[in-house]
Amino acid sequence: MSSHLPLPVLLTFFGAALFMPLAGLVHRRAPWVVAVAGSLLAGGFALFGLLHVAGHGEVRYSVGNWDPPFGIELVADPLSVFMLVVLAVIAAATLIHSREPVEREVAARPALYYASALIMLGGFAGIVSTGDLFNLYVFLEIAALASYALLGANGPRSAVAAFRYLILGTIGASFYLIGVGFIFIETGSLNIADVRAIIEVVGLTVPIGVGAAFMVAGIAVKFALVPFHQWLPDAYTEAPSSSTALVAPIGTKVAAYVLIRLMLDLFPGERIESALHLREILGVLGAIGILWGSIMAIPQTNLKRMLAYSSVAQVGYIALGIGLGTAYGLIGAVLHILNHACMKSCLFLVSSNLETKGRGVKIGDFDASLRRDMPVSSAAFAVAALSMIGLPPTAGFFSKWYLLLGSYEEGRWFFIATIIASSLLNAVYFFRILERMYLGGGDEPARRERTRGAALLATPAAALAVGLLLLGFGNAYLVSEFIFPIVSGP
């Protein structure tokens, strides 16, 4: 099996999606069972892949036995298996959690909802594991189309937000495709490794430069980097809560993966950087995004909207790490992909719990009754919030620490100031909620009505919160074992 490595994860997601219409006929809850089973199985394959690649080195699989420069190639290298594990873990947590929210919000056809969710996950897995530029575009659109369906499944307001995302997302993906066209015209190849070898010979010609700019700009739209972030807050706020919990932690991270892949594998070296300043632009836009997202998060009255703006800020950290381009910067960026996926997933799961229990997501309505009615969710929220701020034992501290080290090494004082300022701003908007939850009054006695599936709602959020602490403590092992091989290259 190990020679087919990235394929089982993809096949599991797409295969489970194909089973959905059948599962919908069997039983009302069968689609949920299939989705959870599929994501757990995919998670198992991804973990196996992570350990295998760490032990035996990368695996390349030629689809249909067509050799690489001509056929499509799937690649399992340290970066892609790492992303597959992040993807599958978050997917499993969110899908386990999604039973009650989906029944409540998208009651009509759960089978179709779960089918779109699994197609989207399969698309993301495809983006992460393909070694072919055009194939990446196709998976990008598969994942995007499914995510428009997921985000627009909550009545007409969410449809408006999803339509706006569709317009911007299509522009982004199309710009990427134009970039691929320019690269193809100049090099005659679509295989990432092959194109890189050709660029090293022919050097930076005008079409390659134009293509690189188009590709990075297109992916930046999907990445919600700051001037292109307008679609994100509306789409995440109006969507069904379990869609947001599924799309928000993973969607932008996969775009981050594509950017890292482009910068690390396709356009490496100082010659392209000195001509195009792509890394410089990414870093500065990331820094602006960190500040802008954090400032916009403070006045929000809706929890989901606040978390969405904080996503804009957190995406900025990843862009800043990619922009630094040094070992520390990239370690920070990759580690932050993992940490932020866990944190944001945990926070959105709690906000979904609030909606499912009928508490609403207006920050003004939060009070101490929350911690009595939902002790586990509140505790998980507190841990994730502390991690977002970046307090030491939690995971969030370490990725910021690597980014700070990288900025210090390069003498980028503006970046250091940005990271510290944003931690303070994060503290402002998260303590506003923690204060209401843990210090605020609320005299009404605990009304402990049992909600259906309460354990299913609370457990994934709690598991992710514990995971954040474990990631914090196991950080040194994680970085030296799995992340350093990504950065140090083959």
Next chain:
Amino acid sequence: MTESFSQYGAYWMCFLVLTVGLYGMLMKRDYVKKVIALSIFQAAIILFFVIAAYKEGAGVPIFDKEIGAETAAAYINPLPHTLMLTAIVVGVATVGMALALLIRIRRGFGTLDEDKLKEKMKS
């Protein structure tokens, strides 16, 4: 300028179409017009790849005994065409998805005009 136009005229026209599509997607207030612009935009990209495959004096990429397999310059490059077949499928799916969303919006708000929608969503 005139030289680059005579040599790359097709590309100039293609990027003109692309700009028309982009303008429509971003600036038109009517959502149906945005979807029409989206189709124009994607058609421009398909044109771009097909133009890139063109070679002066070359024929269809089907093996011809009189030309033989060695003279590659006698055949146009078929790969961009096949890529664009996939891109057309993606484009159809995107337009279908957009129209499905528009139906939901229209049923919910009774309009597809951005300004009116903004007003209705506030209340």
